[in-house]
Amino acid sequence: MSVAKGRAATAKVLSPRPAARAGRGQTLTPRPPLPATRGEGELERGARGTVLGIDLRSGPRYPTGLAALDADWRLMLLGTARTDAEIEAAVAQVRPALVAIDAPLGLPEGRCCAERACARARSGILRAVDRALIAAGYRVYPSLLPSMVGLTLRGAQLWARLDAAGVPVLEVFPGMAQDRLGLPRKQADLAGLERGLRRIGVRGLPRVRRITHDELDAVTCAVMALLHRAGATETFGPGVPAPFAAPLDTAGAAWLAAACASEV
Numbered sequence: 001m002s003v004a005k006g007r008a009a010t011a012k013v014l015s016p017r018p019a020a021r022a023g024r025g026q027t028l029t030p031r032p033p034l035p036a037t038r039g040e041g042e043l044e045r046g047a048r049g050t051v052l053g054i055d056l057r058s059g060p061r062y063p064t065g066l067a068a069l070d071a072d073w074r075l076m077l078l079g080t081a082r083t084d085a086e087i088e089a090a091v092a093q094v095r096p097a098l099v100a101i102d103a104p105l106g107l108p109e110g111r112c113c114a115e116r117a118c119a120r121a122r123s124g125i126l127r128a129v130d131r132a133l134i135a136a137g138y139r140v141y142p143s144l145l146p147s148m149v150g151l152t153l154r155g156a157q158l159w160a161r162l163d164a165a166g167v168p169v170l171e172v173f174p175g176m177a178q179d180r181l182g183l184p185r186k187q188a189d190l191a192g193l194e195r196g197l198r199r200i201g202v203r204g205l206p207r208v209r210r211i212t213h214d215e216l217d218a219v220t221c222a223v224m225a226l227l228h229r230a231g232a233t234e235t236f237g238p239g240v241p242a243p244f245a246a247p248l249d250t251a252g253a254a255w256l257a258a259a260c261a262s263e264v
């Protein structure tokens with residue numbers, strides 16, 4: 001999960017940049033429309049199983065990665081957003097059947113806020129799912145570690161808004177997913193991660209510009225949403241407010257991903 005660094009966030013609304021500068025991955029880049037084979041509209045596309053991956057950051061100071069994949073693993077949207085309004089605009093555009101988010105989506109059980117002075121702070125900084133992941137050998141940051149508080153609160157708010165809108169949500173950890181899918185993590189090999197995502201079946205990744213690490217993690221989140229819908233995930237923790245999902249296992253996951261991709 002991302003760890004927030006830096007201090008005062010300066011809200012900045014991004015407007016689409018000129019085409020000449022679009023290569024830096026700062027704009028929302030809707031994919032060109034699909035050939036109209038069956039007259040599918042946006043709503044039907046979502047109903048057909050388009051999913052949205054969100055590599056959420058702690059605030060508008062940092063780029064939140066967004067990627068949408070349709071049910072045949074075709075990229076429908078790729079880009080970054082800063083503000084909650086921009087993220088929600090992408091949700092409205094994609095009408096996803098499932099949203100997979102890289103961020104804690106709730107407070108630790110028993111906590112009512114992130115304040116250290118609160119009487120309920122004795123419930124600690126770990127969620128049950130954090131403990132389950134750590135027990136399974138994955139290094140995740142406790143949700144209310146000081147450097148994680150901003151991300152966790154934003155994740156919980158995003159979950160609440162999506163839930164109120166009736167959008168199903170999944171929590172994922174791209175690094176863990178990449179490990180289990182046999183893909184390099186972004187820190188280790190960014191180009192290898194992009195190649196690996198293509199290899200497991202993601203279609204339509206742009207070749208004309210560099211894809212940022214935020215975007216590649218968002219694509220990984222979207223892949224997780226597709227795998228979850230295909231029944232190819234293992235869940236951890238109590239499942240509330242949202243299930244946490246990882247690919248089934250290291251050995252079978254890459255094969256399953258390829259099978260799911262070629263099936264549709």
Ligand SMILES: [Zn+2]
Pocket residue numbers: 111112113114115118119120121
């Ligand atoms: Zn409290």
